[in-house]
Amino acid sequence: xxxxxxxxxxxxxxxxxxxxxxxxxxxxxxxxxxxxxxxxxxxxxxxxxxxxxxxxxxxxxxxxxxxxxxxxxxxxxxxxxxxxxxxxxxxxxxxxxxxxxxxxxxxxxxxxxxxxxxxxxxxxxxxxxxxxxxxxxxxxxxxxxxxxxxxxxxxxxxxxxxxxxxxxxxxxxxxxxxxxxxxxxxxxxxxxxxxxxxxxxxxxxxxxxxxxxxxxxxxxxxxxxxxxxxxxxxxxxxxxxxxxxxxxxxxxxxxxxxxxxxxxxxxxxxxxxxxxxxxxxxxxxxxxxxxxxxxxxxxxxxxxxxxxxxxxxxxxxxxxxxxxxxxxxxxxxxxxxxxxxxxxxxxxx
Amino acid sequence: xxxxxxxxxxxxxxxxxxxxxxxxxxxxxxxxxxxxxxxxxxxxxxxxxxxxxxxxxxxxxxxxxxxxxxxxxxxxxxxxxxxxxxxxxxxxxxxxxxxxxxxxxxxxxxxxxxxxxxxxxxxxxxxxxxxxxxxxxxxxxxxxxxxxxxxxxxxxxxxxxxxxxxxxxxxxxxxxxxxxxxxxxxxxxxxxxxxxxxxxxxxxxxxxxxxxxxxxxxxxxxxxxxxxxxxxxxxxxxxxxxxxxxxxxxxxxxxxxxxxxxxxxxxxxxxxxxxxxxxxxxxxxxxxx
Numbered sequence: 001x002x003x004x005x006x007x008x009x010x011x012x013x014x015x016x017x018x019x020x021x022x023x024x025x026x027x028x029x030x031x032x033x034x035x036x037x038x039x040x041x042x043x044x045x046x047x048x049x050x051x052x053x054x055x056x057x058x059x060x061x062x063x064x065x066x067x068x069x070x071x072x073x074x075x076x077x078x079x080x081x082x083x084x085x086x087x088x089x090x091x092x093x094x095x096x097x098x099x100x101x102x103x104x105x106x107x108x109x110x111x112x113x114x115x116x117x118x119x120x121x122x123x124x125x126x127x128x129x130x131x132x133x134x135x136x137x138x139x140x141x142x143x144x145x146x147x148x149x150x151x152x153x154x155x156x157x158x159x160x161x162x163x164x165x166x167x168x169x170x171x172x173x174x175x176x177x178x179x180x181x182x183x184x185x186x187x188x189x190x191x192x193x194x195x196x197x198x199x200x201x202x203x204x205x206x207x208x209x210x211x212x213x214x215x216x217x218x219x220x221x222x223x224x225x226x227x228x229x230x231x232x233x234x235x236x237x238x239x240x241x242x243x244x245x246x247x248x249x250x251x252x253x254x255x256x257x258x259x260x261x262x263x264x265x266x267x268x269x270x271x272x273x274x275x276x277x278x279x280x281x282x283x284x285x286x287x288x289x290x291x292x293x294x295x296x297x298x299x300x301x302x303x304x305x306x307x308x309x310x311x312x313x314x315x316x317x318x319x320x321x322x323x324x325x326x327x328x329x330x331x332x333x334x335x336x337x338x339x340x341x342x343x344x345x346x347x348x349x
Numbered sequence: 350x351x352x353x354x355x356x357x358x359x360x361x362x363x364x365x366x367x368x369x370x371x372x373x374x375x376x377x378x379x380x381x382x383x384x385x386x387x388x389x390x391x392x393x394x395x396x397x398x399x400x401x402x403x404x405x406x407x408x409x410x411x412x413x414x415x416x417x418x419x420x421x422x423x424x425x426x427x428x429x430x431x432x433x434x435x436x437x438x439x440x441x442x443x444x445x446x447x448x449x450x451x452x453x454x455x456x457x458x459x460x461x462x463x464x465x466x467x468x469x470x471x472x473x474x475x476x477x478x479x480x481x482x483x484x485x486x487x488x489x490x491x492x493x494x495x496x497x498x499x500x501x502x503x504x505x506x507x508x509x510x511x512x513x514x515x516x517x518x519x520x521x522x523x524x525x526x527x528x529x530x531x532x533x534x535x536x537x538x539x540x541x542x543x544x545x546x547x548x549x550x551x552x553x554x555x556x557x558x559x560x561x562x563x564x565x566x567x568x569x570x571x572x573x574x575x576x577x578x579x580x581x582x583x584x585x586x587x588x589x590x591x592x593x594x595x596x597x598x599x600x601x602x603x604x605x606x607x608x609x610x611x612x613x614x615x616x617x618x619x620x621x622x623x624x625x626x627x628x629x630x631x632x633x634x635x636x637x638x
Contacts, residue, residue, distance in 0.1 A: 074439065121619065124626040128382055131442075132575045133622055136615035139568055143612025147605045251564060255384075255446050262443045298454035301447040305430060308444055312437040 021342055023323045023335055028270065031277075035176050045168045052172050054280045055179035056236045061260040061272035062183045063229035068258075069266030070190055071222040072202025073122060076135035078257050080118065081227040083138055083249035085111045085234025087145070090158040090244030100164045104235035111231020112224050119223030123216055126205075138249040145246060157245025164239050171240055178236065182229050187269040189225060198222055199267070263304050265314025274316050279303075352480040354597045360486050362593025363493035364548050368566060369573040369585035370500065371544035377517035377580035378537040381431060381441055387563040387570060388449035389542045393419045393549030394558045395456055398467050408470055416546045423542035424535065432531075449563060457560040464557040489551045496547050497586070503540070504582070513537055517580060568611065569596075572618040578631025588629065591617070 019025045035055075039048060060082055068074045088110040089103035098106075118137060122130050145152040152158070164174050189195055197218050200208040209215050238244040247253065257272075264275025279300065286296035311318035324333040325348050327341035334342040341348055372386045396415030400406045406414070426448055434440040469485045476482070504510035515523040516533045524530045556562065573592050577584025592614045599610040621629065 074442075121623060125622060126626075128376070128579055129575055129622065129626065129628070131382070132571045132579075133619060136568065136572055136618060140612040140615045140619075143609050143615075146608035147612075251568065259443055259446065262439050266439065295454060295458060297450055298458070301450040301454065305444060305447040305451070308440050308447070309430070309433055312434050312440045 021335065022333055024270075024320055024333075032180060035180070039169045039172055043169060048168045048172045050281050050284050052168075052175040052240060053237075053284075054277055055175040056233050056240065057257075057260070057280055058179050058273045058276040059182045059229050059236070060233040061257050061264070061276045062186045062269050063226045063233065064257045065261050065266060065269055065272045066186050066190060066198070066229075067222050067226035069261060069268065069272070070195060070198035070202065071219060073219060073222060074131045074258075075226070075254075076131040076258065077137045077139075077254050078134075078226075078230060079249050079251075079253040080134070080138040080141060081111045081114060081230035082234040082237070082253065083141065083244075083246075084114045085231030086238035086244040086248040087152065087158070087234075088231075089235040090161055090238045091151070093161050093239070094158050100162055100235075100239045104164070104232065104239065107235035107238075108228055108231045111227045111234065114231075115223040115225075115227025116220065118227070119220040122223070123219060135251065135254065138254065139251070142246050142249045145249075153245070155246060157243050157247075158238075159243045161239055161242045161244070163242065164236070175236055175240065178232065182232065183269060183273050186225075186229060190267075190269050194218070194221070202267070259304055263307055263315060265317040268314075268316060271314050271316040275314075278315075350601050354594070354601050356480050356482055356486070357601070358590070358594035358597035360489055360593075361596060362590035363490055363497075364552055365566070365569060365573055365593055366586050366589035367493060367496060367544050367548040368570045369577070369589045370497070370582055371541035372570055372574050373577075373580055373582055373585040374513070374517075374537050374541045374544075376574070377582075378513055379435070379534040380438075381435070382445070383541075384442065384445040384567065385426075385449040385452070386445075386541070386545055387567040388452045389419055389423055390545040390549035390566065391456070391558075391560070391563040392422065392452055393546030394467075394553040394556075394562065395460060396546075397550050397553050398460070398465055398558055401467060402465075412550055415550060416543060419546040419549075420539050420543050424539055427535065427538045453560045453563065460560070462560060464559045466557060467554045469554040483555075485554050489555065492547065492551045496544065500540070500544065509533075509536060513540075565611070569614060572615050576618045576621055576628055578628030581628070581630040584628055584630030 015029075019029050035051070038051070060078070063081070064075060064078045067078070085104075085107040089100065089107035092098050092103040092106055093100065118134065122134065125133055146154060149155075163171060165171060190198070197208070197213055200211075200213070201215050201218060201222075205215050234248060237248065260275040260279060261272045263279065264273070265271030282303075283296050283300050286292040286299060292299065307315055323336055325336055325338075326333055327344060327346050327348060329346040330341060330344040332341065332343045334340075334348060339348055340346065368387060368390060372383060375381050375383050375386070393415055396418055397411055400411035400415055401408065404411075430444050430448060431441060434444055469483070470488065474481045474483050475487055502510075504513060512523070512528045512533045513536070515526070515528060516530055516537075520530055523533070569592060573588040574585055576591065577586070577588030595614050595617055596610040599613045600607055603609060603613075625631075
């Protein structure tokens, strides 16, 4: 009996000492649980559909954050990777009839190749130049797609694709599980040694290079990783909506991801993901009311503007700083009700 | 066809030049990447439509009134929205994107999503180099030339122009020399938006007016500004005509060119940047620390 209880007790001890001590971690834990059990409790297809789309866009926003937030390569054309992923899996699926289980990995591979290309181009550019050049890249691809309508479907895109699995619940789990895995991986990368170097490149590339770090290699690496997850999101998007159209390469989508990233708080991964989970359902729900249908983008833009005016660092870091304090000595976080650091006992001010 | 390319490139290049120079000015002086720049151009077109077609003002009243109102609106937006977040570069970007979206949606609600037409100020055609050119396009050319000359005069022959150029060159030193840098930045926003709204007013009768008309010139304008070198006025002017002609050549000389014109123009920008990362006339900024 004791042996049977050992594992749950170990899990509970870890949860209590590592997760429940901080409001942010508790919130993430609860959110993950809710996402995983939701279809058992409430399987309204409309809600599941919205959350599936949200999860896909969350992967996309998190991938942007690794590149723009951490590494400081503010990509204004992140829809390129999304669109390349969507179109690759759509073309493979439509013209060759391959199963989505194979097309999405190929789409990810092609997107990574695109990431290598863009990363190579962008090595020489910095700051605003980089943003504006990357803005142009998806538009070049859109122009090429329109010039070959037989192959790409032109304005209408490629329609009638297969779903990854049948059924709303199945698709929900595919998207949500992949989202959780991707975001956790991205967050881990951001927290690792590599992530530290990404931070350093954003803060001061010259100093970083002077410390003996091959910044060029790390910048390309950031592009590759970012393109990988964006391509995954694009492939999932195409197979979930069963269409890959020029809207997946639009400027509006590129701007959307920038808005999510900065609204949620750049260079955190969880910030943009939270932003997507707040803003995407919000716009969808507003669209379902007739009176708000016309003005939903307006409401969206006004909310974004107001949040920026009052919390320029982004919503989630602002909230987190309210709820938790950083220990001046050991730099770990404690809940704001404590007067002493939970780890080293230093006085919190 | 050669003459078509010549005239069409000149007209489009002129309009692009107005937009790109305004954008370059704000970027140079205040380091603001103003995504909403072409949204002001769109607002001016709509203001002209509202005043001329809806309120039936005479043309001589409607044109100045729409330009002045758009400039006033831009100054209010700058004070309320941009200035509080100017320290955060990414926040400025998002704020201008949000502004552009707000304008787009307000116009969508106010005027509907349909294409609107504004009657031409003058009818008829003239023959230039054997090409039939509508008089409206000739007016565009004349206005563009006059505005560019006036801008040049303002920037290089007045004290305000000197202050603007000084701030663009080095904000801190300009401040130390006793210029009110914040006020100069505000004047620059006004001038820049005035250029955009002049462009919006003159092209309104030629192009269609719709709430998404800010997107395609935005991308072209950004391409021009990057091609010419961010913040460089000469670069913006030359870049505008390069892109104007490249687009004209693609449209007239390449099959399926209308789809490809954006792609070709942007590819040229990318190629130039790969050879010269700071653009044609850009200055390499010392890394700011």
